[in-house]
Every structure is written in C-alpha cells, then in structure tokens.
Amino acid sequence: MDGFDKYARQTALPDFGVEGQRRLKASRVVLIGVGGVGSAVLPLLAGAGIGEVLVVDCDTVSSTNLHRQTLYGHGDIGKPKAELACIRGCLMNPDVNVRSLNARLSSGDALFDEFVKCSLCIDATDSFSARMAISGACKKTEIPQIMASAQGYVSQMFLFGKGFYLPDLLAQDESAASEKSAGAPIFGPAAHLAGVWAAGQALRFLSGAEPEFNAGLFRHFDFSTGRAFSCNLRNG
DSSP states (O other), X not given: OTTOGXXXXXXXXXXXXXXXXXXXXXXXXXXXXXXXXXXXXXXXXXXXTOSEEEEEOOOBOOGGGTTTOTTOOGGGTTSBHHHHHHHHXXXXXXXXXXXXXXXXXXXXXXXXXXXXXXXXXXXXXXOHXXXXXXXXXXXXXXOOEEEEEEEBTEEEEEEEBTTBOHHHHHHHOGGGGGOOOTTOOBOHHHHHHHHHHHHHHHHHHHHTSSOSOOTTEXXXXXXXXXXXXXXXXXXX
8 A cells, every 4th residue: 555554544444545644745834933832743744754854944943942842842842943843853764854944034035946835734833924025935836825823822823825915815804914922922732733733724635635725724622711713804
C-alpha cells in the first residue's frame, strides 16, 4: 500500500483512503510561526504524512513560552524556534521533509518563491504586520491560507483564498487592524485549539476529503464561557 501501512487508521476514514494519503504526501505546506499555535499544528501535519513542511520563525525560546509552546523544553531556552521545530518534526515522522527558515517576515516578497511552490500556507504568527505580509503573499501566489490565532481564552481561525484575503477583509472591517496580540495574556489550550483547527482544515483539504476550500470561514471559541461561533465573512 505504497508504504502507507502506518497510516492505516487514517486511510480507513470515509472520503480519505489511500488516495487521500497520496495527496498528503504530494503536498507542501508553509507554516509560519511555531509558537503556541504552531506547536499544535506541526505534530499533526508531520504525523499525518504531509510530504514537506517549511517552518518559518525568527524567534528564540523563552521561559514564558513554555506553558503553551509544547514543542520546546527548559533546555531549549535561548535557541531558535524554527531549527528546534524542524528537528522535532523530523523525529516525529522521518517520511516528512521538514525544513526550517529562521527569518523575520516583514514583506511577503521575502518568501515569494517558497509560496509559489506550496499547496497551502498556515499563518500561526501573532503580529498584525506579519499577518498582512503573509496574506499579501498568499494573494499574490493565489494559494489557500489558514490564519489561526489565540488571545486570552479565545481561539480563532480564518480561511482565506479564491481572491478573498486579509486586506479584503480589512476593507470591510477597519477595526481588525487595531488587533495587538503579541505579548498579550494567553490560555495554553486556546492556542492549541486554534492549531488543531488549522491542522484539521489543512489535512481535510489537502487529502481531498474536503475538496472545496471554504474561503471566508471564521471560527471562534471562548474557553471562559464555552461559547462557539462560526460564519462566513466573505458573505457578509
């Protein structure tokens, strides 16, 4: 079965099968940000058998990261997150090609060549400027984008694509530009839930189990109230 025996519990899923596993193996994902959200995304992508993951992050591990950024331990403090995440990802599944890029994304053009090669982008960053640059690069290269974030007790996920990206959303809601999440209080499970959502959406789309990418989808969950909400922002 193409060496897919270890994915038997996954290929047994309805609408997945061996063909879905082949699709995952042929996919390339760029994951930008391996903090709290990215710590949940990367193990799930690697475990599922994505062909290639490019991990991008310019930060180093600090003691205040460890309550939610579970890719790292106390001995990793001061070390580059991208390089550590790459090592962890390769150890999780040697069939997956995990590459790292220790870089600050201030302009979408910096990774333009990488975006062109990828099937999907997952934005797990925590700054507005980075999100705008990433979404701009995705729009230019016309690849689907999943933006996952968390702040306080809240998890959020946005899907962008099909000509609808973050700049288009801001044209409808200028208040979104005032978001400041870097350094804000955060509940570890909220970061991980956002990452689980992003990984789940990516795997279903890339495997073909969910062939239609639902651009405009917004999902929100508040751990403090237990309330969930979802809608399609593209449809107003």
